[in-house]
Amino acid sequence: MSHLKAIYFLRPTSENIQHLRRQLASPRFGEYHLFFSNILKDTQIHILADSDEHEVVQQVQEFYADFVAVDPYHFTLNIPSNHMYMLPAVVDPPRLQQFCDRVVDGISALFLALKRRPVIRYQRTSDAAKRIAHEVSKLMYQQESGLFDFRRTEVSPLLLIVDRRDDPVTPLLNQWTYQAMVHELIGIQDNKVDLQSFGKIPKDQQEVVLSAEQDAFFKANMYENFGDIGINIKSMVDEFQQLAKSNQNIQTIEDMAKFVDNYPEYRKMHGNVSKHVTLVTEMSKIVEERKLMLVSETEQELACNGGQVAAFEAVTNLLNNENVSDIDRLRLVMLYALRYEKESPVQLMQLFNKLASRSPKYKPGLVQFLLKQAGVDKRTGDLFGNRDLLNIARNMARGLKGVENVYTQHQPLLFQTMESIIKGRLRDVDYPFVGNHFQQGRPQEVIIFVVGGTTYEESRSVALQNATNSGIRFILGGSVLLNSRRFIKDLEEAQRIARSSSSVI
Amino acid sequence: MATRNRTPVYRKYRDALKTVRAPSSSSAGSRSSAGSPVIEMVGSSILKQSRSYAPLRTDDPAYSSGKGAPTAGLPPGWVDFSEEIAANVQRAWAKMVELSKARAKALMPSFADGKEDQLLIETLTQEITDLIRRSEKNLKRLSSPGPAEDSNLRKNVQRSLATDLQGLSVELRKKQSAYLKRLKQLKEGQDGIDFEMNLNGSRSTMDDDDLDDMGFSEHQMAKVKKSEAITVEREREIQQVVKSVNELAEIMKDLSFLVIDQGTIIDRIDYNIQNVASTVEKGLKQLQKAERSQRQGGMVTCVTVLVIMCFVMLILLILKEIFL
Numbered sequence: 020m021s022h023l024k025a026i027y028f029l030r031p032t033s034e035n036i037q038h039l040r041r042q043l044a045s046p047r048f049g050e051y052h053l054f055f056s057n058i059l060k061d062t063q064i065h066i067l068a069d070s071d072e073h074e075v076v077q078q079v080q081e082f083y084a085d086f087v088a089v090d091p092y093h094f095t096l097n098i099p100s101n102h103m104y105m106l107p108a109v110v111d112p113p114r115l116q117q118f119c120d121r122v123v124d125g126i127s128a129l130f131l132a133l134k135r136r137p138v139i140r141y142q143r144t145s146d147a148a149k150r151i152a153h154e155v156s157k158l159m160y161q162q163e164s165g166l167f168d169f170r171r172t173e174v175s176p177l178l179l180i181v182d183r184r185d186d187p188v189t190p191l192l193n194q195w196t197y198q199a200m201v202h203e204l205i206g207i208q209d210n211k212v213d214l215q216s217f218g219k220i221p222k223d224q225q226e227v228v229l230s231a232e233q234d235a236f237f238k239a240n241m242y243e244n245f246g247d248i249g250i251n252i253k254s255m256v257d258e259f260q261q262l263a264k265s266n267q268n269i270q271t272i273e274d275m276a277k278f279v280d281n282y283p284e285y286r287k288m289h290g291n292v293s294k295h296v297t298l299v300t301e302m303s304k305i306v307e308e309r310k311l312m313l314v315s316e317t318e319q320e321l322a323c324n325g326g327q328v329a330a331f332e333a334v335t336n337l338l339n340n341e342n343v344s345d346i347d348r349l350r351l352v353m354l355y356a357l358r359y360e361k362e363s364p365v366q367l368m369q370l371f372n373k374l375a376s377r378s379p380k381y382k383p384g385l386v387q388f389l390l391k392q393a394g395v396d397k398r399t400g401d402l403f404g405n406r407d408l409l410n411i412a413r414n415m416a417r418g419l420k421g422v423e424n425v426y427t428q429h430q431p432l433l434f435q436t437m438e439s440i441i442k443g444r445l446r447d448v449d450y451p452f453v454g455n456h457f458q459q460g461r462p463q464e465v466i467i468f469v470v471g472g473t474t475y476e477e478s479r480s481v482a483l484q485n486a487t488n489s490g491i492r493f494i495l496g497g498s499v500l501l502n503s504r505r506f507i508k509d510l511e512e513a514q515r516i517a518r519s520s521s522s523v524i
Numbered sequence: 525m526a527t528r529n530r531t532p533v534y535r536k537y538r539d540a541l542k543t544v545r546a547p548s549s550s551s552a553g554s555r556s557s558a559g560s561p562v563i564e565m566v567g568s569s570i571l572k573q574s575r576s577y578a579p580l581r582t583d584d585p586a587y588s589s590g591k592g593a594p595t596a597g598l599p600p601g602w603v604d605f606s607e608e609i610a611a612n613v614q615r616a617w618a619k620m621v622e623l624s625k626a627r628a629k630a631l632m633p634s635f636a637d638g639k640e641d642q643l644l645i646e647t648l649t650q651e652i653t654d655l656i657r658r659s660e661k662n663l664k665r666l667s668s669p670g671p672a673e674d675s676n677l678r679k680n681v682q683r684s685l686a687t688d689l690q691g692l693s694v695e696l697r698k699k700q701s702a703y704l705k706r707l708k709q710l711k712e713g714q715d716g717i718d719f720e721m722n723l724n725g726s727r728s729t730m731d732d733d734d735l736d737d738m739g740f741s742e743h744q745m746a747k748v749k750k751s752e753a754i755t756v757e758r759e760r761e762i763q764q765v766v767k768s769v770n771e772l773a774e775i776m777k778d779l780s781f782l783v784i785d786q787g788t789i790i791d792r793i794d795y796n797i798q799n800v801a802s803t804v805e806k807g808l809k810q811l812q813k814a815e816r817s818q819r820q821g822g823m824v825t826c827v828t829v830l831v832i833m834c835f836v837m838l839i840l841l842i843l844k845e846i847f848l
Contacts, residue, residue: 022599059530068537072545076538081528132526166528275773280697283690 021049030085030124031055036063040070051076056085057128058163085128086496087209090231092485093478094496096125097209101499102509102516104147104470105184105392110520119147122498123154126178126468129496130159136167137178137466139453140445144399145182147470152180156453176464177440179450183471183501184393185400186432188322188357190474190506191350193315195426197248198241199475201229201298203502204305207475217301227294236291242479244427245302252295259292313337314347315426321354322403322429325414327362330355331370338373345378349385350503356386358403360395385507388514399449400432433467433477433495437484440465441491466494472505473497602678605666609659609685616655616692620699623648627703631710652696653771659689676803680796697772704765711758 025048029035043051053067059081067076086094103111103118130137136159141152155178159167183190194203201207205214210230214220231238236255240248262285269275306312317333320326334355337343352374356367375383404410422428439445443461452458469477473495481495499505626648630641666682818824 061533064530064534065537068534069541071538074538076534077531079530079534081530083526134526275769280694283694 020047023048024050024052026052026054028054028056028082031057031059031063033063036066040066043067043070043075044072046073046075048075053079054082055080056082057124058131058166083128083131086125089210089500090478090482092481092492092494093473094129094494095473095500096121096496096498097500098122098498101472101505102512104182104498105509105513106517108146108150110516115147118498119151119154122151122468122470123158125496126151126155127158127163129466130167130178133176133464134169135172135176135464136160136169137176138456138458138462139178139180140450140456141180141453142182142185142399143449143451144397145184145470148180148182151468151470152178152453155180156456160454172463174460174462175458176466177458177462179436179440179445179465179467181436181450181467181469183469183497183506185398186402187389187393187506188354188402189429189431189433189476190472190501191353191503192318192322192429192476193311193350193503194474194476195245195315195424196242196476196479197237197245198229199479200245200302202475202500204302205298206502206504207500212298214297214301220297221293223290224294224297227298229298234291236295242482244424248299252299255292256296259288262288309344309347310340310342311347312426313340314343314351317351318354319425319428321351321358323414327359330359331363331366334370335373338370338377345380346504346507348374348378349381349507353386353389356390357393360390382511382514385510385514388517389510392510392513400435402432429476431474431477431480433469434480434484436467437465437481437493441489461491463490464492464494466496469495469497471497471509472499472501474501600674602666605662606681606685609662609666609689612655612659612662613685613688613692616652616659619648619652619655620692620695623652624699627699631703631706633710649696649700649768653768656689656693656696659685663689693772697769700768700772707761 027039029039039053053076059079064079067079086096088094098118098121100114100118103115106115108115139152139156141148143149194200198207201212205212205217207229210228212227212229213225214227215225228234229237231241236251240251243251266278266281266285269278314337317330317337320333321330334351337351338348352370355370359367371386374386375381401410404414436445441461467481478495481493485493623645626641626644630645663682663685666678666685
């Protein structure tokens, strides 16, 4: 096929270089144009030049895009071995190194794409965050300092590396805003939703695209809660029905001409309407089946308000309820354990036993593992607002005032972090600078990277914060996009590896 | 977007390595060149040379490194159609620009009879519609015959060209209807006066003479003649409009079958690439199977046996001559 020109867009990993080598040794195409998504090492260029005997390579460029931009202020790296961040380095050093390398590559590609070199801060209590922060700093300031030497603005941007375990509550909660809810109940992968496992879906709706760039209705509604979405969809369907009706009485040639003119728009609208209606129908079905209204109310109470006795009762009732599914039971117990870890160990044990007896597939010790990883001693931030006097007062005020929607009252810890950054009050003790970096004044661009994954609830928080125009632009990124299933799976993987390694040692 | 060009560094390494490799490659070339023509000849007679693929060149670096790049094979036949369609689309866009200029000129009020403008507009419209029709025929030809390997590729090319064509015809129709609307406005503004669209002005004057000896009064006759002329004109124009609208509507109907809906999964590049990856793997397996079966094929062994037998017979013949 040597009449064709081949364009390759690859990550510069060693496997890709080896595959390319074999290709170049016996080339199939006339011309090869190679684009790499990250920095190429000199040795890799050497290998490629060595194998290019036929001189088919016309250009080699680096095009920095080694991350997946999901939304305008949200990116992810889709790392499969995400659970490695939970384990200490001694357990599996090469895999952890691989994980850290991938994260460092992703972050450096992001800053090369933004053409900035940031000041780096990390969460003190997290080893993974510390390691990644130091490696990024080494890369940007020592190894490739020439490449990163951009025009310096008065205030450098800030890169803040935090750990998922500082806020384990957000991924465990059930979500009620459109984008987050679809990801939680069905699953969004690279802005695509796969509906094949749900029966009776028409063929052209089995895999749909859910992206704010291409869908105006989604862009307007992605952060709205479930009730408002229902209303908006109904008005969209009514509009569409009007349009369809007007298309049906075609009497004159002019009407015909108008119909043919508007046909592509009509089809597009039809596709869009059926996509959203299908999604909302499926989600309503799931909410009904799993009694999520009931479960989620208790979850939000556990996450936001106090009252240990009431919480214990509520959780016990739900555990006894036959209709509640296993994963929901597990989530409830985890949330209770995270909140009331120290308050009443006896009742906690009771809950563990009940969970183990009710859920046959539950891997024993998972909740204890979670507490070991993300318990109250390990957390830096004030997750439940009960450490700082000011926060307690704020919570009491909120409780008295009441909330507009019980199901969306939770604010992720990220929101508090962003507020402290805006006010310039991010504590150096908790979030130290790397090396001798220093920042005067407040940054205008802040990139927050969560090792362990981000959630759509946090990306919503960031988008709403950016919309308030406070003068600081936030960008959020993570190693994966979490929902409760993925977070629990990571915990299970980490627990399995920790167990097998401890039994070996 | 941020990029960095590594081509100069790469070229530097490549040239450096080429000089290191050069002395060894010439000896390799001389060794294989003796053997390669034979294998090429045998290979070409056995394999069916389909036009889609370049002749198999398994291992002769001497062949290509001397020329600097491998000789390009011929692209498949249907590429001609797609290139023709693309060229037609370009020409049609250029003509559309001319057409809109001509229409704008015709719409400006002028005292001169706008017959040449009208002619120009009509010929341009005809040409554009012709181009669109021809492209549509070529588009149909793209889908019909040929091997099934590149059917996906053809379908994709067909779809993108169909989108372009549809855009073109939609533009044309929109401009045409806008022009006609303005024309109608102008007509209603100047009622009864002879103007642009009247190509057969002479016919109405002939009618005038024929109706002279009817029993109506002259005033009424004049009125009747005028309104007749106007209605006849209007009818003609409307018929023209209907004709062109119908033509274009047919074309749009055909094209809309081929065009993909907006925003669905099929339109996305990453979905196509994922599909490509899986089909390429399957293709690789098939290729490997084919290679294996071909090597084991009886044909190759047959031919080698026959060639050896020929040589043996030749030697026997020579020996016979020598000894007898």
